[in-house]
Amino acid sequence: MIEIRREYQAEKITDEVQALIAVVLPILKGLLYAQKNEAIDDAGGYENIKLRQLPRIYREGSGDVGICFEYAVHDAILTEFQPVISRIDHALSKFCKIKHGDVKSLLFGAEKSGSIQLIKSIKDNLTNESRLLSGSKGQPVRLKKHIDAVAAAFRYRTLRAALPNSINGLWKADLFLGRTLPDQWVGTTVKINANELEHASGLRLGIVPTKQGKSDKVYLHETKNLVICPLPYDESFMEIFYSGWQIVKQFLTADAKVPREVFLPRPADRQVCRFLEQRRDFPVLEVIEALRPLAQKELIHTQPENVDVHVENGIITSTETIVAPFSHITDI
Structure with a gap:
């Protein structure tokens, strides 16, 4: 007997906007905590820094995308992003x-x-x-x-x-x-x-x-x-992460406002920026908390199935079709 774990898309990665919010939030948090303590203290501490202040204290560093990737992975695990x-x-x-x-x-x-x-x-x-x-x-x-x-x-x-x-x-x-x-x-x-x-x-x-x-x-x-x-990349975590990174960078460059269409031509990207701009006078950490319920969590469900099989000359046969896209087969 073998176990097959069939992964199927529970909801469309569209909801594109929700999926983008799910990665934009940890990216914002990563950039906030990546800033120097002196700049944070001068601006009133992490809890008091408003979203509109973030572009003014943000100093671009070569390791920014790496730090935000760490936060995004951590957040994906906490929110059970499948x-x-x-x-x-x-x-x-x-x-x-x-x-x-x-x-x-x-x-x-x-x-x-x-x-x-x-x-x-x-x-x-x-x-x-x-x-x-x-x-x-x-x-x-x-x-x-x-x-x-x-x-x-x-x-x-x-x-x-x-x-x-x-x-x-x-x-x-x-x-x-x-x-x-x-x-x-x-x-x-x-x-x-x-x-x-x-x-x-x-x-x-x-x-x-x-x-x-x-x-x-x-x-x-x-x-x-x-x-x-x-x-994985295509239509999965890495593709969403890089889209989220682009959104945050363009949003900050536009002084915490929705950038012109030429900078973010995709409607879903601009919609995420609208959600952020509407909250630009609130502290960054409160904005993250407020948008959390809008973030899409589970995009893929895994359904284990036990299947009786017969192996002869290296060929697996079964009364069921067991080879399918996104299927992972493990011995029991």
Whole structure:
């Protein structure tokens, strides 16, 4: 017997506007928290910065799209955006051996502004028995016990040698992904440029866009000891992410107003900007909260089915048609 997981589109990715809102919100949050603390303090703190103020304090950096990609992936997991979370679930179950329970994401990224709040949030969501599975031999370390030292190691190179050998590269993590039921987690690196993906002790999972012309299959990279989880492009997460990135950039360039049509010719893109412009006098974090109910969450549902099959000379036969688009077949 085999199990077939048939993925079918539950709702059209149109609702285009809703799907775009779903990625625009974490992009806005990523850009807000990427700004220097001094600029944030001068503008009244994160909670008080109005949307119309964001273009004035925003200073473009080469790593902006990467930071926003991290926030978008994190948010997609929290909101159970199926094209992303189904792959993470598969990577955790098959390769990391973390099974049973919902997938959870904790945003880390020690280089980010506001990292003190991020570390506090992580500690609040861990227990004293939370274990980090690094893919190396030996007893997994207790993550909560080491989280402060890991964060400090990002800023102070001399402190890295004091970390256990199995996690002395964990300061490079962007997320901790896992499940609360077994209370097991993996250090995760998120790279918008797959060529920048690198191994470090303590990292177990790597999330990248699918390379053009390459398979988007989740696999174990033997030399890097990383489980690579490529996110799909066409009519899926990466396409929506880059559309959302374009919307936010054009919106900020237009001083938090709807850009001229030549800059955003697609009606759906301009509609998202209208929602934002209507709220430009409100704090950014409140705007994100207010638009959250409009964001589309589940685009794809997965339906498991058990099918009796017969294998002869390498050929699978069944009374049912089991080969279909978007079907994933696994042994039971």
